[in-house]
Amino acid sequence: MTALAKRSEVAATRTASGRDSHRPSSRPDVARWLFFAVFLAITLAIMLPVIIIALTAFKPASEVNAFPPTLFPEQWTLDNFRAIFSELPFGRLIVNSFVFAGGVTVFALAFDSLAAYALARLDFRGSKVLLIVIIATLMIPFQATLIPIYQLVSDLGWVNTFWGLIAPRAADAFGIFFLRQFFLALPRDLDNAARIDGASEWRVFRSVVLPNAVPALLTLGVFTFVNNWNDLLWPLVFTTEQEMGTITSGLTLLTGPGGIIPQGVMMAGALIAVLPLAILFLIVQRRFIESVASTGLK
Amino acid sequence: MTTQHLTKPRGYRPPGQLGGRTPLNGTFARRAAVVGFLAPALIILAVFVGWPMVSALQLSFTDASGFGDPGFVGIDNYVRVFTDANIIRSMGNTALYAVLFTPVAIIVALVLALIVNSPRLPFAGFFRSVLFLPFIVSLAVAAFAWSYLLDPQIGLLNYWLQGAGIRIGNVLQDPLLAMPTVALVAVWKSFGFYMVIFLAGLQEIPTSIYEAAQLDGATGWKRFTNITFPMLSSTMAFVVIVALIAALQAFDQIYVLTGGGPYQSTETIVLQIYQSGFKDLELGFASALSYVLLIVTLLLSLVQFLFFGRRGEDIAS
Numbered sequence: 001m002t003a004l005a006k007r008s009e010v011a012a013t014r015t016a017s018g019r020d021s022h023r024p025s026s027r028p029d030v031a032r033w034l035f036f037a038v039f040l041a042i043t044l045a046i047m048l049p050v051i052i053i054a055l056t057a058f059k060p061a062s063e064v065n066a067f068p069p070t071l072f073p074e075q076w077t078l079d080n081f082r083a084i085f086s087e088l089p090f091g092r093l094i095v096n097s098f099v100f101a102g103g104v105t106v107f108a109l110a111f112d113s114l115a116a117y118a119l120a121r122l123d124f125r126g127s128k129v130l131l132i133v134i135i136a137t138l139m140i141p142f143q144a145t146l147i148p149i150y151q152l153v154s155d156l157g158w159v160n161t162f163w164g165l166i167a168p169r170a171a172d173a174f175g176i177f178f179l180r181q182f183f184l185a186l187p188r189d190l191d192n193a194a195r196i197d198g199a200s201e202w203r204v205f206r207s208v209v210l211p212n213a214v215p216a217l218l219t220l221g222v223f224t225f226v227n228n229w230n231d232l233l234w235p236l237v238f239t240t241e242q243e244m245g246t247i248t249s250g251l252t253l254l255t256g257p258g259g260i261i262p263q264g265v266m267m268a269g270a271l272i273a274v275l276p277l278a279i280l281f282l283i284v285q286r287r288f289i290e291s292v293a294s295t296g297l298k
Numbered sequence: 299m300t301t302q303h304l305t306k307p308r309g310y311r312p313p314g315q316l317g318g319r320t321p322l323n324g325t326f327a328r329r330a331a332v333v334g335f336l337a338p339a340l341i342i343l344a345v346f347v348g349w350p351m352v353s354a355l356q357l358s359f360t361d362a363s364g365f366g367d368p369g370f371v372g373i374d375n376y377v378r379v380f381t382d383a384n385i386i387r388s389m390g391n392t393a394l395y396a397v398l399f400t401p402v403a404i405i406v407a408l409v410l411a412l413i414v415n416s417p418r419l420p421f422a423g424f425f426r427s428v429l430f431l432p433f434i435v436s437l438a439v440a441a442f443a444w445s446y447l448l449d450p451q452i453g454l455l456n457y458w459l460q461g462a463g464i465r466i467g468n469v470l471q472d473p474l475l476a477m478p479t480v481a482l483v484a485v486w487k488s489f490g491f492y493m494v495i496f497l498a499g500l501q502e503i504p505t506s507i508y509e510a511a512q513l514d515g516a517t518g519w520k521r522f523t524n525i526t527f528p529m530l531s532s533t534m535a536f537v538v539i540v541a542l543i544a545a546l547q548a549f550d551q552i553y554v555l556t557g558g559g560p561y562q563s564t565e566t567i568v569l570q571i572y573q574s575g576f577k578d579l580e581l582g583f584a585s586a587l588s589y590v591l592l593i594v595t596l597l598l599s600l601v602q603f604l605f606f607g608r609r610g611e612d613i614a615s
Contacts, residue, residue: 036420039413043428049443049486050431052454056446069454115339124332137347141547141595143568144588147357147575148350151364171342201331230436232550233568237576252438252554263446270439277434285427 053274056267057081064264080268087265088250089243094272096162097246100235101228103166105221112175113217117205119176120183121191131180137173143233150237160244165235169228175220182216183209215287222284226277247273358586364579375586384562385570385587391477392566396545398481403541404534406485407492412526414493415500426497433490437483437550444483445470445555473563476556480564483551488544492537499533500526539602543595567591 044051052071056064057080059073084090118124119131149168150159158164190212191204199207210217228234235249242250251269358375362368379385414425432440447455450468459466469475507525511517516524549568552558558565558573567587575584 032418032420035416035418039419039425043425046486047428047431048455049440049447050435052447053439053443065452067452067457069452069457071454111339111342114335118332118335122328122332122335124329130336134343137343140347140351141543141568141588141591143547143549143571144592144595145347145350145354146571147581147585147588148353149346150576151353151581152345152350167342168346171339173343173347176339200327201335205335226434230434230438232436232438232553233572248436248438251442263442266442267446270442273439274435278431281431281434285430 050274053267053270056264057271059264061262061264064262080262080264081272083262083265084269084272088269090247090250090269090272092243093245093247093250096244097229097248097273098276099162100165100246101225103162104169104228105224107166107170108172108175108224109217109221111171112220113179113210113213114205115171115176116179116183117201117209119180121204121209122201131177134173134176138177146233146237153238158238160239160241164238169234172224175224178220179213179216182213186212218284219287222280225280229273229277354585354588357582358589360582362581362585364581368582371582375583376590378583379586379590384565385567387562388565388567388570391562391564392546392548394477395481395548395564395566396542398478399484399545399548400538400541402481403485403489403492404537407489407537408496408530410489411493411496411500412522415497426494429493430490432487435487437487438554440487441483441551441554444479444486444551448479470556471560473561476560476564480548480552480555483555484545484548487551488541492541495537496530496533499530503529536602539598543598546591546595546598 055072058076058078060075060077060079063070063073063075119127119134153159153164153168156164158167186209191208194204194208229246230248231246232248232252235246236252239245239249242253245253247269251266251273357368359370359372360368361371361374410429413419414422414429416422419425447453448466448469450456456466466475469479503526507529508521511521511525547568548566549572552564552566552569553572556564558569568591571584571587571591574580574587
């Protein structure tokens with residue numbers, strides 16, 4: 001259960017204290033569990049697209065296209081997973097996705113945290129103006145600058161390379177702003193003590209601030225990773241060879257009207273594409289949801 | 299909410315316990331540190347955000363096509379943005395999409411936030427996590443799943459609805475229904491994010507207000523209209539603006555589900571930018587279109603900025 005839930009539970013016992021005094025296990029609260037059952041059904045309905053991906057991936061082709069359609073496979077098969085690796089250079093696409101999303105994440109975390117530290121801890125003239133300029137760039141839709149970025153990447157000869165995919169995103173305004181807010185909230189006593197002991201700013205950053213900022217770095221890291229892993233327009237623009245695409249762009253190029261590859265195979269691909277994110281999300285979900293909530297992360 | 303810092307350039311720095319800074323100010327080492335810490339990020343931002351913005355503005359006044367030297371054409375591209383029938387239609391489509399997407403996404407998110415915030419719901423934490431899941435699924439993947447569910451021949455959803463006597467036909471090929479469908483897919487994908495922001499807003503409402511209301515006999519709907527809704531107004535404003543901006547930039551699920559069809563009924567501005575910039579190679583025109591989108595987005599952000607700026611002051615005073 002998340003900390004958010006715990007907090008609301010505390011609130012619950014407080015607001016409903018009048019009623020709760022005679023709650024103890026004498027009788028189950030029927031209304032409460034009915035509410036639960038109804039909402040569970042609604043949630044399952046909302047999750048139908050995710051459920052259909054997971055189940056269709058294991059259906060043989062005959063069942064995928066059968067009428068009337070069914071929810072569960074009658075015969076479970078791994079054929080779709082075998083097929084996706086032969087229809088597409090799928091192993092390569094997975095590696096590309098990891099290198100691209102992982103590369104962006106590593107660089108952005110490093111560069112953003114450095115800049116955020118300067119903005120949060122090193123008082124220098126113009127720091128406020130600089131912060132406002134950085135925040136202003138947050139509002140630029142990335143589509144607006146896509147063409148010049150493409151030309152730049154193309155002039156550098158970086159189309160169809162990882163550098164072309166990663167470099168333009170190696171720092172981003174949101175990450176700088178997010179980490180700056182977090183660094184500001186860290187108590188200054190520790191780094192001041194280190195400075196008095198003669199530590200350089202780099203030492204303070206490296207040994208005092210960063211170790212205390214792990215939760216924020218984790219959240220920003222997961223968010224950056226998920227965003228880039230899922231991005232469609234970016235890899236579509238910067239890669240023209242199938243071999244350099246990502247899972248997201250690779251799967252998309254093969255669909256289109258008429259569907260070039262069978263739906264069951266697509267679903268197997270989609271399931272593989274979602275899996276790393278789902279695992280990542282489950283590991284850090286509590287902090288992730290809380291950070292989204294408290295920052296309005298976009 | 300931390301977002302208030304964004305619009306309220308005040309009180310960033312809590313006074314340090316030891317009298318603030320140590321006496322390094324102004325030294326060479328200190329300046330070197332500032333430059334060293336800022337340089338990597340600022341170089342990236344200058345090269346890949348700052349310069350492209352200037353360059354896009356320049357391009358938008360030319361007939362650049364990626365081949366040969368671009369010629370200056372004045373404001374022709376901008377004139378075309380506001381006169382080309384295709385573009386005007388795609389602006390109308392984008393507006394329609396925003397009108398369909400924004401209210402539905404917000405209502406769904408708010409209702410679900412109220413439910414998962416209810417103290418009477420068992421396993422609320424579980425529901426929060428599950429309902430957030432669509433947000434981490436890519437729009438492209440979500441679009442595959444939806445197009446399969448909605449398929450007129452083999453789609454499960456279509457089949458179930460037919461069982462209930464509802465015939466929806468091939469919604470993605472229907473010029474009237476295609477846009478509501480792509481908007482619905484976007485709602486499905488993003489409600490979890492807005493829900494979580496509403497949850498944060500709900501938890502900021504002091505429970506003492508509800509206790510007082512309970513003493514006065516206010517319950518249920520009355521409690522919602524008189525306390526919850528007014529107390530959520532700043533969260534609501536934030537979500538509305540963020541959702542509107544997202545709606546203006548719709549691309550992924552439309553590209554996958556309809557490609558702009560049928561009969562260009564789902565062609566949005568970003569789809570046009572992609573088409574004219576990367577398919578037709580009309581770079582100058584696509585840049586002008588991008589700048590129009592940029593200006594609309596900035597105006598919306600300005601509204602948010604002013605609103606939150608005022609709210610922040612209200613809270614502070």
